[in-house]
Amino acid sequence: MVLGLALPSPRRARHVLGRNLVIYRRAWPLLATGVLEPLFYLLSIGLGLGHLVGRVDFAGHELAYKQFVAPALLAAAAMNGAILDTTYNLYYKLKIAKTYEGVLATPLSTADVALGEIGWAVARGAAYSATFLGVMAALGLVPSPWGLCCVPAAALVAYAFAATGMAATSYMRSWQDLDIVALALVPMFLFSATFYPLTAYVGWLAVVVQCTPLYQGVLLARSLDIGTVGWSLALNAAYLVVMGLAAMVITGRRLERLLAA
Amino acid sequence: MVSARGLTKRFGSSEAVAGIDFSIRRGEVFGFLGPNGAGKTSTMRMIACMSPASEGTLRVRGLDPSRDGPTIRAGLGVVPQQDTLDMELTVLDNLLVYGRYFDLSRRVVRERAERLLDFAQLSERAGSRVDDLSGGMRRRLTIARALISSPELVILDEPTTGLDPQARHLVWERLYRLRQEGVTLIVTTHYMDEAEQLCDRLVVMDKGTIVGEGSPRELVDKHVSREVLEVRLGEGGHERLAGDVRGRVERVEVLADRVCCYGDNGDEMLALVHGLGYQPENTLVRRGSLEDVFLRLTGRSLVE
Amino acid sequence: MMGRPLWVRALGSWGFRYRRTWRGSVATSFAFPVLYLAALGVGLGGLVNRHLASQPGRPGLTALGGVTYLVFVAPGVLVGSAMQIATSESTFPVMGAIKWQRLYEAMLATPLRTGDVLAGHLCYIASRLALASGAFLAVAAAFGAVHSPEAVVALPVGILTGMAFSTPMVAYAATQETIVGFSVVERLVIVPLFLFSGSFFPIAQLPGALQLVAELTPLYHGVALARACMLGHLVTLSSLGHAGYLLALVAVGAWAASRTYRARLAS
Structure with a gap:
């Protein structure tokens, strides 16, 4: 018991991933097309927008715009995928399909369910990121061998947001409440130095941006991709780890209240 | 277990x-x-x-x-x-x-x-x-x-x-x-x-x-009689009927739409009701059941 | 039969449901334009304007039609959002009304016919689009992205473009048993259209063949029409062509939907 919570068992939790795999085996177009969205963004920037923007400054390097945006898209896609899995999809399972009521009559506990669903979001995020990174490499957008670490970085982003999304969903009472998710996600997607550098913001706004969780992920992915690696990145990673752990504790308590009262 | x-x-x-x-x-x-x-x-x-x-x-x-x-x-x-x-x-x-x-x-x-x-x-x-x-x-x-x-x-x-x-x-x-x-x-x-x-x-x-x-058998034996007579009268009068038979059958219960009389012999109870001059709309003689047990123990019926 | 027309009663049912959620919907109708115009028009626009101005010969003036990136991108985002709102309103709610809450079934147990149910739902979607487009225009004007009084026409253009997606999507949604197809359409059709139909950069920058494909998409015509309104070049023959294309799509979609609705609901 930690903080009054039963610890999850990875051995049991993996069967939650197994269930999702069975479902996606039948709905494979969903799984297969999931990787396309960031690729379309990358393509649109490479073919069009990039010519309008020119070169962008990052950590003393002058980067082509597509080089600047590609790793940010990788991080943003990891966030978006994890949030989709743990908000809309999870709400459906929790409130509409009541998927877990049957599950909790088996040896699985609420903590196992939480770990399993977060694990699924992370696994899916990592697989998509690896595919995306492969495309980036083929387009010559992975100049440094550190770039390989973008996959674990994306998995970390997926973890932090999956746990947070799950905690948030446990408070949702209706589909309308889920609109709040978009209201938090869209600005994060647009303003986390994803599409233009931090220098576009006036002083205090730049500080705000640097405090957002996606900014940590974008900075991690971009730095690793380009190879401008320093110890300060550990802080960005630690931010995401702590965020994920805190959200998991909240999630554990909430699910226990919702499902095992 | x-x-x-x-x-x-x-x-x-x-x-x-x-x-x-x-x-x-x-x-x-x-x-x-x-x-x-x-x-x-x-x-x-x-x-x-x-x-x-x-x-x-x-x-x-x-x-x-x-x-x-x-x-x-x-x-x-x-x-x-x-x-x-x-x-x-x-x-x-x-x-x-x-x-x-x-x-x-x-x-x-x-x-x-x-x-x-x-x-x-x-x-x-x-x-x-x-x-x-x-x-x-x-x-x-x-x-x-x-x-x-x-x-x-x-x-x-x-x-x-x-x-x-x-x-x-x-x-x-x-x-x-x-x-x-x-x-x-x-x-x-x-x-x-x-x-x-x-x-x-x-x-x-x-x-x-x-x-x-x-x-189930023990419960019925312990709490209910062997047989039950259910009587439905057309217009009210359920309370009056209950008052008339009380003491002459083992037990009597008035429900929303009927009166239940408990005793060893349903037909005898039915004859009693007729003998008192009642003209029930319909009547039913049956064996005591868990439904009656529940009614006896709680004063309410099971399925309302 | 006297009283309100039947399809108006169907619309009324959707309106009634909307009364519970309108606050959030109005808030997001204004919030998202602010976010997008700030991020793309101002943030990214700063980079674009600086870059284009620094090029020899100042190609930016011609590349974006002689306007700043904010002014260029605003009509694109207006129409792109209309498409996305129309699509999401035409998929999950239709599935819900057919299968989950069986709202259509309840309506059909009254004097309403399938045509009324469909018309009512489409009118509801059109009013959502009107709200979203109106809010967007107000925000765009505040950002200084509106250059002509003709811009008010961009509101019906937003509705029209949205409906050009809504009617075929509703027709499609009525044939579906699961929601898998919705996400696939979203990812294979809606997202690429959003990105490649001239909203964020002129399609002249695309390779020849892709340019041709882009010109065939409905979103391209919606973007071109909305941009003409906001810049004040509405009265041209090509505007007529764009509008005709979109109207035809609305009509074909509505015809298809009336068939799929009947097939699904009358069984």
């Missing part, structure tokens, strides 16, 4: 289960009979280690649910009141995925799933979506799913509520077969015929407490 002492469940300030004691023996079919809201489902969920007890001690398969939930559930089959089937999976996948939650090997799960589909008479629907099944089929699938871990104890919360008579009999027949195989069954129901059909022993619950305990 299961024993409880002072078992209590509170939700906020309301007490769903108010300190009940019972013990269930290996291999028997044990029933919880009571109306909606009596605390049956809360009790079931506590036994199934899906909901913690607020107070009291509970032992299931010799273990403490608050500490050994996963271990207990590993040997338990649960058929909840609402079918909690996985709507995103097919009939067969429901069994396969559920079996994996028990950490059984894929081979074992597949083998049992096929046998259980047969048991539930769903082999032909293996590839169907759960959405497309009738209520009776879903119920049978839920029962089959509860058996995937070959549990020694199966908990069924209102197994036949909402089913048509034919589907109910099929479920009862399957449950009877399980009992023959030595599986311990715990059944809740608000149908007295179901309790009479299935249960070796049962407790009668009302407002979170146990008001009676025994085999």
Whole structure:
């Protein structure tokens, strides 16, 4: 018991991933097309927008715009995928399909369910990121061998947001409440130095941006991709780890209240 | 198999289960009979280690649910009141995925799933979506799913509520077969015929407490007469009739739409009513039942 | 039969449901334009304007039609959002009304016919689009992205473009048993259209063949029409062509929907 919570068992939790795999085996177009969205963004920037923007400054390097945006898209896609899995999809399972009521009559506990669903979001995020990174490499957008670490970085982003999304969903009472998710996600997607550098913001706004969780992920992915690696990145990673752990504790308590009262 | 002492469940300030004691023996079919809201489902969920007890001690398969939930559930089959089937999976996948939650090997799960589909008479629907099944089929699938871990104890919360008579009999027949195989069954129901059909022993619950305990026969013998006469008068007058026969039959109850007279001989009681000059709209002589037990113990009918 | 027309009663049912959620919907109708115009028009626009101005010969003036990136991108985002709102309103709610809450079934148990149910739902979607487009225009004007009084016409253009997606999507949604197809359409059709139909950069920058494909998409015509309104070049023959294309799509979609609705609901 930690903080009054039963610890999850990875051995049991993996069967939650197994269930999702069975479902996606039948709905494979969903799984297969999931990787396309960031690729379309990358393509649109490479073919069009990039010519309008020119070169962008990052950590003393002058980067082509597509080089600047590609790793940010990788991080943003990891966030978006994890949030989709743990908000809309999870709400459906929790409130509409009541998927877990049957599950909790088996040896699985609420903590196992939480770990399993977060694990699924992370696994899916990592697989998509690896595919995306492969495309980036083929387009010559992975100049440094550190770039390989973008996959674990994306998995970390997926973890932090999956746990947070799950905690948030446990408070949702209706589909309308889920609109709040978009209201938090869209600005994060647009303003986390994803599409233009931090220098576009006036002083205090730049500080705000640097405090957002996606900014940590974008900075991690971009730095690793380009190879401008320093110890300060550990802080960005630690931010995401702590965020994920805190959200998991909240999630554990909430699910226990919702499902095992 | 299961024993409880002072078992209590509170939700906020309301007490769903108010300190009940019972013990269930290996291999028997044990029933919880009571109306909606009596605390049956809360009790079931506590036994199934899906909901913690607020107070009291509970032992299931010799273990403490608050500490050994996963271990207990590993040997338990649960058929909840609402079918909690996985709507995103097919009939067969429901069994396969559920079996994996028990950490059984894929081979074992597949083998049992096929046998259980047969048991539930769903082999032909293996590839169907759960959405497309009738209520009776879903119920049978839920029962089959509860058996995937070959549990020694199966908990069924209102197994036949909402089913048509034919589907109910099929479920009862399957449950009877399980009992023959030595599986311990715990059944809740608000149908007295179901309790009479299935249960070796049962407790009668009302407002979170146990008001009676025994085999169906014992309960009827102890709390009700051998026969019952039901009388419906056209225009009111039920109270007056009750006053007239009181003392001349064992007991009399006035219900919303009828008067019940209890005694050893229904026909004699009927003759008495006619002899008093009443012209009932209709009358019924029948044997005492659990319905009457419930009425006697709580002053209310089971299904309102 | 006297009283309100039947399809108006169907619309009324959707309106009634909307009364519970309108606050959030109005808030997001204004919030998202602010976010997008700030991020793309101002943030990214700063980079674009600086880059184009620094090029020899100042190609930016011609590349974006002689306007700043904010002014260029605003009509694109207006129409792109209309498409996305129309699509999401035409998929899950239709599935819900057919299968989950069985709202259509309840309506059809009254004097309403399938045509009324469909018309009512489409009118509801059109009013959502009107709200979203109106809010967007107000925000765009506040950002200084509106250059002509003709911009008010961009509101019906937003509705029209949205409906050009809504009617075929509704027709498609009525044939579906699961929601899998919705996400696939979203990812394979809606997202690429959003990105490649001239909203964020002129399609002249695309390779020849892709340019041709882009010109065939409905979103391209919606973007071109909305941009003409906001810049004040509405009265041209090509505007007529764009509008005709979109109207034809609305009509074809509505015809298809009336067939799929009947097939699904009358069974």
